[in-house]
Amino acid sequence: MSQSIQTKTAVSNVKKAAVTPIIQGTNIGKSYGQDIILERVNVSVQEGEFITLVGASGCGKSTFLKMILGIETATEGELLLDGKPIPNEPGSDRGIVFQQYSVFPHMTVLENVIAAKGFQKSSITGYLFGKEKKVAKQEAAEMLAQVGLGHALNRYPHELSGGMKQRLAIAQAVICKPRILLLDEPFGALDPGIRADMHALVLDLWHKHKLTIFMVTHDLKEGFYLGTRLWVFDKLRHDPHSPNAYGASITYDLPVGHMPEPLYDEIDQQLRPITKMEQPISSME
Structure with missing residues (x-):
């Protein structure tokens, strides 16, 4: 295959990939x-x-x-x-947030988001340890700050308003970095x-x-x-x-x-x- 044909094929493949619907x-x-x-x-x-x-x-x-x-x-x-x-x-x-709050009542706000990260790594319990837990804790705190819950890291779900619970559920979904x-x-x-x-x-x-x-x-x-x-x-x-x-x-x-x-x-x-x-x-x- 000539270089020009290879180049055209490569460009065509890039264009095709760019327009492929998600x-x-x-x-x-x-x-x-x-x-x-x-x-x-x-x-x-x-x-x-x-x-x-x-x-x-x-x-x-x-x-x-x-x-x-x-x-x-x-x-x-x-x-x-x-x-x-x-x-x-x-x-x-693919992350999902329902109308009914999908949070763990026995965990704090911060622990809920860390657990979401743990489940993403195929942990049965959602618990992380060592360096992984330290990194996840930092990411969770940053995500909770983004959704306006930086002041409520140590609260439990029953201490949150409905809007705060929904912010928590969104943080749980988004911290896993879904595309959809x-x-x-x-x-x-x-x-x-x-x-x-x-x-x-x-x-x-x-x-x-x-x-x-x-x-x-x-x-x-x-x-x-x-x-x-x-x-x-x-x-x-x-x-x-x-x-x-x-x-x-x-x-x-x-x-x-x-x-x-x-x-x-x-x-x-x-x-x-x-x-x-x-x-x-x-x-x-």
Whole structure:
């Protein structure tokens, strides 16, 4: 092979690698027996994107996150990570934060984050020793400072507010240096003021650690505020006699930013339909 051909091949391979999506889904379907949850889901996500997922309860948003995590598998289609099938188990390259706080009540804030680092190293107990523990302790303290818990290292979870517990859960996930961070309605139980602080925190961590984020939310305004793209999950086909005969797909894939009010209202109506009895009197006249 000539040098010029080798050079062109090398350049071509670099370009190909540069555009390979971090997540690629083709005709993804998911069902449990006769109940179809997802169907015909096609997605392509580049590294560094921040995707928010909205949709009615039970439409498969969390199921899709679990498929990326590796604890659920597609019934149909193909879901790829860096062009290869996603492993059927969680990995350190994918971290997740749930609405319910996944912290250890018998450990301090600092010990919780150190333990997350220990589990990453395949320690059954999460305990580290010697030099590894010293390094992990320093990394944990730095991470807790980043999420605003530097003052609470020696507190126990029962001594924390809801927002502080969620900051702790995020620190546990991010300290493992995942490429992909999965957030499953992480702020649903928080007051509006605290949620605003959490939004700022997640956006800061997204930029600082160059994460690719998928976040499920039930709040359309939150979905349009955060990240780069918003996916709306909904069913394209309905059978009133068999509500689980068809699954949800992504009906909208929109860039985050200014959204025309009619389109916003249309999506909002899909997510939480307003019955005639709930409409304002002025709109019924």
